[in-house]
Amino acid sequence: MMLGRDALHSRSYARKYKKRSKIFLWLAGILFLLGILFSWWVTDKSPLVIKHVEVVGARALSVSSIQDVAQNELQHRYLMWHVGNAILAPRKRIEEQLKEKFSLIKTVDVEVKGISNLEISIEEYESTYLICSQTDPSRCYLADGTGYVFAPAILSEETRAYIRFNVTFGDEVVGSRVISRNNFEKIILFKEALADSGLSVQEITVVSDQEVKLRIIEGANIVIDMQSNIDEMLGNFLLLLAEETEKNSSREVFLENTEYIDVRHGNKVFYKARGENAL
Template structure:
């Protein structure tokens, strides 16, 4: 066996590595797969979607510009309310009403449009705020003299005192509907009647309604008494079912709310003509008319 290696049995590692590197770099790189082309209906839908988005953006920008422009115009001085006039106020302060209207015209609507603009000022809202702030107001209306007038006229109708509601040493005026609207001071004019009790406790009298839904019937009963020759001074609510009526130079009458007024007056006349009280009418303390055909009475000091 020969010790010399054969030439064809020799491997050149340097050349082999070089060829291997050459093959690696010369190998074809796979091309990325291309998406399949869209069909014609798909392309149309994509185009429509893009157009809708563009149109929406344009409309949004136009709307924002329009709102901003109108907001700017609403603040222009030529369209602003600059004068407030008050008509019909007697006991109410015209200055207080003017200040309340000015307060209602301050600030903006949606933080954009001026409330003082003559075309969009919140008329109904201000009317409601005035009625709530000033209980003496029975009716209020805001108006402008002309289309381009920069003045607002506040026309008010005040409640008229019909009777007084009193508790302890304090008295308040109420109108014919029973609504209590103002405190009655010592110099206030006298009224036909004085009422007591019948309000919600722990609430201020002003703003409450005395005998809501019942006062009309009570007033009719008082008128029947006056027509029969008696002088009713007013009523006092005793409980949910009964009330009392004080008569000038006469007894106190106890009457149920659900009584027939004409029958009560008739029964009172019959009772006062009875032999047991006919000559002692001035001594009567009260006459109780709550029990139908049975009339109870009491003399003073008994």
């Protein structure tokens, strides 16, 4: 009786083993076919090969130069597989290479569109200010609205129209801030407050981390202190301007004939007329 049960158990086990073997073979076959299919899809003969690279958002940058960088990365291989396709396209690598090669790029995003198109969307830094060396006035760089320096500047009629910052800095400038962000924001705040009062700043000289001179179009320099309260300095300046306007009947006349106005000393404001001693 026991032998009969053992025989039945043995036949049952054999059937289960045979069934599992078939399932395993089926799975192995499917995986093998999928492997072959995947290998074909990522070859340079696949319909998924990237055929077009579209660049969106480029203004100052050359579209063809951006496309060349992307195409170069798409020619690489990963082991036996061609990466220039919709599956393995090295999007992050392309983004990194573009930001490394083009300092004008602020942000970049690479996406696969459809089965054979690559779209590169970029945002360029916007030139707002000119940052120039005090020791070499011809050595200038472009900066955005936050003071971030992103590219060398070619001095032209267009770039000379930007507000110019005269600063002392070292050799490595691009990709950095030669003026601390906190000080830069204070300077711009004072500049904009002057603009609200109808005065346009033409040039800004950063003498030190503490002393800054803003030259307005009329020619006068306004000397401010980075450690002092911006509103108080502005208030004292406008008070002096109002008093002197009454004396001169025109604030333009006063400003044109004034070399500098120093508002760094609390409620005391010192100014110097051109060719005279400080008052």
